[in-house]
Amino acid sequence: MSAATTLSSKFQISIPKEVRERQGWRPGQKFVFLPKGDSVVLVPVPKREGLFGIAKGANPENYRDRNDQY
Numbered sequence: 001m002s003a004a005t006t007l008s009s010k011f012q013i014s015i016p017k018e019v020r021e022r023q024g025w026r027p028g029q030k031f032v033f034l035p036k037g038d039s040v041v042l043v044p045v046p047k048r049e050g051l052f053g054i055a056k057g058a059n060p061e062n063y064r065d066r067n068d069q070y
Contacts, residue, residue: 003016015025023044030045 003018005013005016007013019025025044032043032045034041034043
């Protein structure tokens with residue numbers, strides 16, 4: 001998939017339909033721009049419900065405690 005778009009005079013970018021549909025992006029969805037070298041990565045911000053269970057199986061040993069903060 002190779003889709004191109006143009007930055008408007010108001011510094012807005014329209015995401016091509018092909019990309020939106022393939023990624024399942026919807027109006028009102030939030031995104032974050034992550035600088036990476038000379039490029040930028042566009043990442044959708046996950047909803048809180050989507051983070052449930054993300055740390056399942058994590059090892060809590062040697063976890064920094066609040067008492068370690070300065």
